[in-house]
Amino acid sequence: MLDRNYLNYGLKFFSVLLFLTIFRVVLVKYNEAVFFDFSFYHYCVGFLFDVITCALFYLPYIVCSFLPITKFRSVQSTVSSVLFVATSALLFLLNTIDIAYVGFVKKRITADFLMYVCFDSESDYSIGLIFMEFWWLLLILVSVLAAIVYIEKKIFIVRQGIASWKSWVSYLFLIFIFVLVGRGGFTLRPIGIIESYKWVKNENAVGVLNSGFTFIKTISSIDHEVVEYMSREEEKRLFNPFVKTVPRKILTEKNNVVFIVLESFSSYYTGPGCSKSYSPFLDSILLESMYFENGLSNAQTSIDALPILLSSVPNFSSQSLLLSGYQLNGLPDYLSPHGYVSLFFHGAKNGSMRFDSFSKSIGFDNYFGLNEYPYSAHYDGSWGIWDHHFLPWTVTNMNHAREPFLSCIYTLSSHHPFKVPLEFEYLKGGPDKICKSIQYTDRALQLFWEKAKREAWFDRTLFVFCADHTGPTKQKKNMKLENRYRIPIAFYHPKVNLSEFSSDHSFQQLDILPTLLEILNIEEEIYTYGNSRFDTKKKLRFNFSDGRFYIFSEGRTPELYLLGDDMRTREHKILSAMYQRFQYDLLENKMKWKY
Numbered sequence: 001m002l003d004r005n006y007l008n009y010g011l012k013f014f015s016v017l018l019f020l021t022i023f024r025v026v027l028v029k030y031n032e033a034v035f036f037d038f039s040f041y042h043y044c045v046g047f048l049f050d051v052i053t054c055a056l057f058y059l060p061y062i063v064c065s066f067l068p069i070t071k072f073r074s075v076q077s078t079v080s081s082v083l084f085v086a087t088s089a090l091l092f093l094l095n096t097i098d099i100a101y102v103g104f105v106k107k108r109i110t111a112d113f114l115m116y117v118c119f120d121s122e123s124d125y126s127i128g129l130i131f132m133e134f135w136w137l138l139l140i141l142v143s144v145l146a147a148i149v150y151i152e153k154k155i156f157i158v159r160q161g162i163a164s165w166k167s168w169v170s171y172l173f174l175i176f177i178f179v180l181v182g183r184g185g186f187t188l189r190p191i192g193i194i195e196s197y198k199w200v201k202n203e204n205a206v207g208v209l210n211s212g213f214t215f216i217k218t219i220s221s222i223d224h225e226v227v228e229y230m231s232r233e234e235e236k237r238l239f240n241p242f243v244k245t246v247p248r249k250i251l252t253e254k255n256n257v258v259f260i261v262l263e264s265f266s267s268y269y270t271g272p273g274c275s276k277s278y279s280p281f282l283d284s285i286l287l288e289s290m291y292f293e294n295g296l297s298n299a300q301t302s303i304d305a306l307p308i309l310l311s312s313v314p315n316f317s318s319q320s321l322l323l324s325g326y327q328l329n330g331l332p333d334y335l336s337p338h339g340y341v342s343l344f345f346h347g348a349k350n351g352s353m354r355f356d357s358f359s360k361s362i363g364f365d366n367y368f369g370l371n372e373y374p375y376s377a378h379y380d381g382s383w384g385i386w387d388h389h390f391l392p393w394t395v396t397n398m399n400h401a402r403e404p405f406l407s408c409i410y411t412l413s414s415h416h417p418f419k420v421p422l423e424f425e426y427l428k429g430g431p432d433k434i435c436k437s438i439q440y441t442d443r444a445l446q447l448f449w450e451k452a453k454r455e456a457w458f459d460r461t462l463f464v465f466c467a468d469h470t471g472p473t474k475q476k477k478n479m480k481l482e483n484r485y486r487i488p489i490a491f492y493h494p495k496v497n498l499s500e501f502s503s504d505h506s507f508q509q510l511d512i513l514p515t516l517l518e519i520l521n522i523e524e525e526i527y528t529y530g531n532s533r534f535d536t537k538k539k540l541r542f543n544f545s546d547g548r549f550y551i552f553s554e555g556r557t558p559e560l561y562l563l564g565d566d567m568r569t570r571e572h573k574i575l576s577a578m579y580q581r582f583q584y585d586l587l588e589n590k591m592k593w594k595y
Contacts, residue, residue, distance in 0.1 A: 008155045009065075013054060015151050016088060019144050020050040020210065023095040026140070028207050031103045033476045036203045045199050046208040052191060053210040055182035057087050062178055068167035081152050088148045094211035096141045100134045102206055103472045104416065105300045106484065107545050108193075109211045110318045111218035133417055193217055194547035194562050202548070202560045203481070214546070218318035227583050229567070229576040238570075238577035241585070243528055245514055247521035251496060254404050255520060256461040257335070258452075261309060261410045262441070263302070264471035267295065267486035268478040269430065269438055278435045279442040281449070282465070286490045289465070290498035290533070292507035295489035296541050296552055297469050299509060302415075303353050305468035310362055310408065312513035312528035313591060316544060316582040322358045327592035330362025331513060334524050334594070335406050341365050343401060345394045346410040347373065348384035355410070364408070368397060380413065386421050387413040387444035395451045403457055414441045414471070434471045453494075462519060463492040466512060481550060481558040485543050491519060506541040506552050507533060527591060529578060540574055549575050 024046050028038050065080035094109055101109060184191025193214055196205040230238075262282075270279040273293050277283055298314050299305035307313050307321040311328040315321050321328065332342040343366045344359040346352070350369040359367050370384045378389040385393075394409050401407075413420070414437040420427060424443065429436030452458050467487035473479065489507055491498050498519075510530030517524060518532050531539045541552040551559040551571055559571075567573045585591050 011155055012084065012151060013058070015148070016054060016058075016091075017047065017050050019092065019147070020053075020095065021047065022144075023092070023099070024050075024207065024210075027095070027099045027102060030099055033474045033479050034102060034106060034203070035207050036201065036476075036479075038204055038207055042200055042204050042208055045196075046210070049196070049208055049210045049213055052182060052184055053091070053213040053216075055178045056216055057091050057212055058084070059175070059178050059182065061087055063175060066171050066174055068164075068171050084152055085145075085149055089145055091212045092141060092144055092148075094215055096137050098211040099137055103474075105469075106206065106479075107300065108206055108209050108214040110214050110546070192547065194564070197548055197560060197562055202550075203479070226587060227580055229564075229580050230573070232584075235577040235580050238574050239581055241527050241529060241581060242525060243514060244525045245517045245523055245532065246534070247523050248518045248534055249521060250498070250501075250519050251462065251493065251521060253460070254339070255493070256404050256457055257340075257406045257464065257516065257520070258398075258461055259309075259331075259406070259408045259464045259516075260445075260466075261305070261408065262465065262467045262488070263411045263414045264434060264469065265414065265438060265441075265467035265488055266470040266473070266478070267293075267488060268473065268475070268483055269432070269435055269471070270442075271488045276430065278430055278438040279445075281442050281446040282488070285449075285463075285492055286465070286488060288497070288499055289463075289490035289492035290501040290503075291488070291490040292502070293504045294506045294552075295466070295487045296506050296508040296543065297467065297485045297487045298543055299469045300543075300545060302468050305509070306355065306358055308509045309466060309468070309512060311591075312510050312526070312530045314510060314529050314544060314578075314582070316579050317586070318546075322354055326586055327589060328362055329527055329592050329594045330364075331408075331516070332363030332365070332406060334513075334517060334522065334526060335404075335520075336363060338404075338522060340404050340406050341402050342406040342408075343368065343397065344408045344410075345369075345390070345397070346384075347387070347390035347412045352383070359408070368394070380419060380421075382417060382419060383415060384412050387411050387441050388421065388424070388447055391444050391448035392451045395448065395455065398452075398457065399455060403460070405457075410468075411441050411444070413444070414438050416472075431475055432471070432473050434473075438471075459494045461494070462516075464512065464516060465490045465492070466509060485550070485552075491516070501533065503533070505554060506539075508541045511539070527593060529582075540571060542575065551575070 021043070024043065028035055061080060061083040064076065064083055067076065069076065098109055193209065196209050200208055265279070267274060270277050270282060272283050272287050272291065298308050303320045303322050304315045307315065307328055310330045313321065313328055332340070335342065342364045344364040345368045346355050348370060350356050350371045356367045356369060373385050373390065373393065375389065378385050380386050390412065391409065394407065398405065398407055414434060418433045418437040420436055420440040424440045427436050427439040429439065466489045470485060470487060477483065489512065508530065510528065511533060512530070514526060514528050514530055514532040515534070517526065518534055543550045547563045549561040551561055553559065561572050561575060563576065563579060567576055
């Protein structure tokens with residue numbers, strides 16, 4: 001009887017592993033531009049991660065189902081069945097969402113997704129939007145869950161009538177096996193997300209991982225731990241986030257700042273150097289700007305972008321800094337002592353991604369969102385106000401601001417589901433759905449520009465353009481590492497020619513804040529993980545996610561560095577020092593030092 005039960009349990013888990021393999025096949029095929037030469041070997045590695053994931057997820061089910069008790073057997077059977085179905089539903093839901101999610105952020109779901117679902121006012125809508133567009137995913141999920149319920153009902157487990165000492169030994173041994181498999185064997189440390197990069201090429205690591213695995217592995221890292229890759233003395237010698245800016249005397253008077261954050265603009269679809277650009281108006285401005293052909297995104301999501309752009313602090317964590325509640329200094333903190341008032345504009349619903357709360361926490365005086373916008377008929381039916389209405393409206397509000405002012409304008413419409421207003425449906429678009437949205441936002445920028453140029457403050461204003469992150473694409477060439485994180489970054493002034501400072505060297509989002517302050521001739525001690533454009537020392541550019549760094553060095557292929565590996569080069573040591581300092585300052589809440 002016991003052997004028959006083990007066979008029945010084996011059939012249950014075989015069915016789960018079979019469905020997880022199907023989810024992986026669908027993910028790889030649907031997002032084929034993200035992966036390169038995904039072979040049978042990769043599916044085998046993926047199967048290994050599925051087995052480990054099942055050991056972690058189904059441990060409570062095993063503990064309950066195999067418990068050798070003689071009483072309450074009917075209750076035990078009911079609870080075990082509920083645990084099996086509920087665990088399967090969660091595991092399959094995470095993998096279903098990732099089929100759509102991976103194409104946008106190029107990574108698997110992590111614990112910050114839970115924070116987003118719990119605390120963001122639009123999480124229920126955005127998840128619903130995914131299933132509305134990807135209705136076939138919902139159909140797959142429902143079908144698989146129906147099959148799991150059927151299997152649970154059909155595969156009957158016979159409960160033992162006598163609880164002998166042998167059954168207790170078998171029970172404890174089975175739990176030991178599940179724990180051992182869940183940690184990845186007799187390794188010094190439990191297997192983590194980072195191990196995937198050791199077994200497959202970095203482009204395919206996302207494919208071999210399991211969404212349940214990345215989710216459960218990052219829940220424990222919501223509470224940050226101090227790491228020690230080196231002594232604090234060596235860390236300070238390699239990296240110090242406190243930097244004093246140097247006035248560059250490029251501008252001769254006090255200027256306003258308008259910082260325009262472009263939703264999902266990528267260099268493979270926009271910019272003067274793009275073979276087929278969908279933003280001709282923006283490109284015309286970039287040509288007259290201090291433009292960085294090789295602009296690099298440190299962020300992969302909008303939530304991570306704001307702390308990077310406005311505080312010059314990367315996210316070396318599985319949890320978004322914006323949602324974490326940790327305090328940061330921001331651009332308004334550095335400008336307000338110099339007489340600046342600050343305004344933040346985002347046409348989405350107030351509370352969306354907590355932009356309103358975060359902007360206030362880093363010193364913005366005023367926030368303007370959907371609630372403040374006076375014309376409800378301009379709502380796009382998805383996220384907020386159409387860009388071609390909202391962007392010109394920001395000019396009206398800036399007219400009422402005392403100079404000098406700082407305005408941050410975050411565009412909206414080039415966001416999933418990539419709709420455009422009916423009057424702009426004539427736009428032809430391109431190979432990816434986002435291309436028409438970029439064309440539309442470019443027209444909205446032109447309307448904003450034409451209105452702003454008529455205002456007196458326009459000639460006294462420094463404009464900053466930067467994408468928050470790259471957009472989704474089905475084009476394989478765009479997913480090569482040298483292209484994957486490239487975005488437009490530029491500084492423009494109507495009366496001062498900044499184009500002479502343009503560069504084809506890498507320039508990352510983290511570098512914007514120190515560069516901006518130096519152009520404004522502001523001498524301040526700041527907390528930054530970036531470097532000014534005008535700093536002559538060798539600069540380190542990178543993108544970080546899930547314990548791995550991609551290092552972008554001049555004239556070299558992007559290099560992968562895994563945290564904890566041997567620090568073979570000075571770059572490896574600096575990145576490890578950065579990461580160590582980040583964790584220490586976060587725990588001690590030392591990133592906000594200026595009040």
